[in-house]
Amino acid sequence: MSNQNIYDNQEFFDGYKKLRDDPSAANYVVEKPALFSLAPDLNNKSVLDLGCGYGENCIRFLELGARKVTGLDISAKMLEMARNENSSPRIEYINKSMTDLDDITDKFDVVFSSLAVHYIEDFDKLARDVYRLLNPGGYFIFSQEHPLTTALLNADYWTRNSENDIIHYNLTTYTVEGERKVAWLVDGVTKYHRTFSTIINSLLGSGFVIEKMLEPVPGSDIMEKCPAYKRYIHKPDFLLIKARKNS
Numbered sequence: 001m002s003n004q005n006i007y008d009n010q011e012f013f014d015g016y017k018k019l020r021d022d023p024s025a026a027n028y029v030v031e032k033p034a035l036f037s038l039a040p041d042l043n044n045k046s047v048l049d050l051g052c053g054y055g056e057n058c059i060r061f062l063e064l065g066a067r068k069v070t071g072l073d074i075s076a077k078m079l080e081m082a083r084n085e086n087s088s089p090r091i092e093y094i095n096k097s098m099t100d101l102d103d104i105t106d107k108f109d110v111v112f113s114s115l116a117v118h119y120i121e122d123f124d125k126l127a128r129d130v131y132r133l134l135n136p137g138g139y140f141i142f143s144q145e146h147p148l149t150t151a152l153l154n155a156d157y158w159t160r161n162s163e164n165d166i167i168h169y170n171l172t173t174y175t176v177e178g179e180r181k182v183a184w185l186v187d188g189v190t191k192y193h194r195t196f197s198t199i200i201n202s203l204l205g206s207g208f209v210i211e212k213m214l215e216p217v218p219g220s221d222i223m224e225k226c227p228a229y230k231r232y233i234h235k236p237d238f239l240l241i242k243a244r245k246n247s
């Protein structure tokens with residue numbers, strides 16, 4: 001099932017909100033800075049944000065000069081927050097799954113997606129859909145949980161010593177692609193694991209040119225302030241890709 005709507009589950013929603021209320025969350029100190037570092041000039045551009053959540057990025061795209069922004073999300077609860085906290089006459093929020101883009105006829109200059117595509121089973125189709133929705137020369141810029149993270153079938157991520165310091169990451173089942181049922185905030189959250197090469201080949205097969213990839217690691221100052229981020233020495237949490245549709 002590629003359309004699980006876990007963010008509308010109240011227990012999950014509350015737990016996720018708590019994580020995001022922490023300004024030192026990895027979203028803010030690692031993922032978003034990397035995502036925005038990949039953004040092209042957004043002046044006068046039309047932007048689509050797939051899995052826009054609270055709409056924080058949608059507002060930022062406007063601040064960076066975007067003409068109009070469409071934020072799409074499967075979760076009515078996330079969109080309710082987006083409409084309450086990040087609304088603008090130049091942002092349209094649509095309650096829809098990104099597996100169901102066939103009836104969108106508008107074209108966009110940039111399609112962003114921040115930490116949402118690992119919820120989608122058929123990335124090949126998503127890449128083709130996004131390619132169709134882009135104007136020539138347009139960009140697909142997305143972040144996702146790193147394939148080294150999505151690989152595991154269980155939550156036994158780290159080997160630690162008696163002081164609880166990390167010794168190494170427990171990489172297993174990397175080559176076994178497909179569904180992962182994980183306990184994250186609640187039991188039974190569905191994500192999908194794809195290897196690095198599968199992700200890249202889906203983009204290339206759809207016609208994209210890959211311009212840049214990032215596996216961001218917080219700086220040593222952040223690691224000192226938040227020692228849990230020292231885990232990035234062993235494994236990045238996020239993969240980000242900037243892909244361009246040929247002119």
Ligand SMILES: C[S@@+](CC[C@H](N)C(=O)[O-])C[C@H]1O[C@@H](n2cnc3c(N)ncnc32)[C@H](O)[C@@H]1O
Binds near residue numbers: 002003055096115119
């Ligand atoms: C980790 S949150 C990220 C939210 C936002 N992009 C951000 O970075 O602040 C993932 C979002 O993807 C949305 N999502 C998950 N599956 C989806 C689907 N099939 N179609 C559209 N949105 C989806 C969730 O509802 C949630 O809002």
